[in-house]
Amino acid sequence: MRLLVLGGTVFLSKAVAAEALARGHDVVAVSRGVSGTVPPGVRHVVADRDAGLPAALAAEPFDAVVDVARRPSHVRTAVAAVPHAHWVFVSTINVYADEATPGGRPGTLPLRAAITEDADGPEPATYGGAKVACEVIVRAGAAGSTVVRPGLVVGPGDPTGRFTYWVARLARAAEQPDTPVLAPGDPADLVQVIDVRDLAAWLVDLAEARTDGVLDAVAPPVPLGDLLAEVAAGCGAAPAWRWAPRGALEAAGVVPWSGERSLPLWLPRPELGGMAAHDVTASLAAGLRPRPVADTARDTLAWLRATPGATVTGLTAAEEAEVLRALDGRHEG
Ligand SMILES: NC(=O)c1ccc[n+]([C@@H]2O[C@H](COP(=O)([O-])OP(=O)(O)OC[C@H]3O[C@@H](n4cnc5c(N)ncnc54)[C@H](OP(=O)(O)O)[C@@H]3O)[C@@H](O)[C@H]2O)c1
Structure with missing residues (x-):
């Protein structure tokens, strides 16, 4: 598989790049290069997504994309540049407006209102709404997609x-x-919680299998x-x-x-009381394996x-x- 990782220099997205490479995939990672380095063997394209993805990348035949972005404009330009790949978008459980009800899962909990413009305000105020907007862009614009909503990644x-x-x-x-x-x-x-390595492995599984859907990503409560x-x-x-x-x-x-x-x-x-008490039956059925x-x-x-x-x-x-x-x-x- 030819995998485009948007990120790849810190924690989760770096673990995704490393995992995909270890499985023998051809991995390209895009970042500004200010937060860290990509795993050795990953091709690093240095770019600031504020200016969109480099045009040359749009011409490459990627099978899948893993994106961890928080800014809707970053996702909008990237989906437009690579629409034919399967997208695995890393969202968050902060998209849920109901934080009190235990046992929730995608489809049972209401979402926050989408914040479609990039915002530089304090993160908690805008983070969940911006991720909702990013999810909508991916679901509407990519040929296929998995939206994954992690809880606490550790x-x-x-x-x-x-x-x-x-x-x-x-x-x-x-x-x-x-x-x-x-x-x-x-x-x-x-x-x-979810171990970053288990989440990264699952994200690569979902990209390989081109799994369609929206799934939470945490171990059982x-x-x-x-x-x-x-x-x-x-x-x-x-x-x-x-x-x-x-x-x-x-x-x-x-x-x-x-x-x-x-x-x-x-x-x-x-x-x-609902934030860390999601029902993850569907995620386990889709292959999530928490250690x-x-x-x-x-x-x-x-x-x-x-x-x-x-x-x-x-x-x-x-x-x-x-x-x-x-x-x-x-x-x-
Ligand atoms: N940690 C948790 O407990 C938790 C919980 C729920 C969801 N999540 C989600 O999980 C994901 C975590 O991702 P992560 O661990 O890889 O950390 P991250 O901080 O989201 O990583 C951001 C990546 O994007 C790159 N980047 C940032 N701004 C950029 C720009 N303008 N242009 C190009 N590249 C840019 C960064 O590299 P440069 O800075 O070098 O450009 C870095 O590689 C996020 O989607 C987060 O919302 C995390």
Whole structure:
């Protein structure tokens, strides 16, 4: 297969390029070349999609395209340039307007309004709507397409540092078994992730098979307590957990999901209770094969240790200790 990867220099799109190459496909990747490098053996075409795809690429007979774009104009010009290929478009579960209902899947949850113009505003405000517009462009303009909506993508190379927070925290717990580990919400809260390598392999499968449709891309939901226990096992830890309910975390100034002073993977309920609780029966039937979370954690830890400056978001050790002290005081009071 001749595969065009739009991206190919970071995390997911780089893993797609590497996977396709390893399977013997002929892979061309397009990026500006500012975020990283393509895997060795992949042909790199340096271009800024703000100016559309280079005309020479439109003349090449690509069988499939994998695109991770966020800007509708990028997708519009690329689909117009390579309309005859099978498109695998990487979207997001942020296209869903309903973030509260568990058990949703494509077709059962309403979508956000499409934002058809490129927007440079704060990402969360425009990201999902822009992806809706990108999906529409691909579905309408390409000869065939698979729209894939990932939830939280995790594993070695993750530039966001969210799952990596737990890997780093539990690696520390392996060395300090007597210190409790602060955990958010209720251990029964559902959560789901997908290893970047499993997602990349599936995207290449979908391109090879020219699968038509719209599919979510996450492993089946599991209780957060089970997922964190698996991460701990992958990091060689068996800590004592200190689960803190939402009100206590908010009182201590802890932020959900990502960023400074956050506990990553924490999604306040009920308003975000559907985000990481999708029904992925159709995705598994279409060949998605998630590996055990403990394996992802072990490999992410190896990557983290080998990568100075790798991103880890969330509470610092001092902040966590401060929150634990506040929780104990609150408990006694
Ligand atoms: N991480 C998650 O948990 C998560 C969850 C749901 C969905 N997703 C989706 O998964 C995908 C992640 O993709 P990714 O890991 O490959 O990261 P990404 O940051 O989306 O990668 C963007 C790629 O496009 C290139 N690019 C950016 N601007 C460009 C431009 N103007 N012209 C040409 N190339 C450009 C970048 O290279 P240069 O900067 O060098 O040009 C890079 O190779 C995205 O579609 C994201 O929406 C992620």
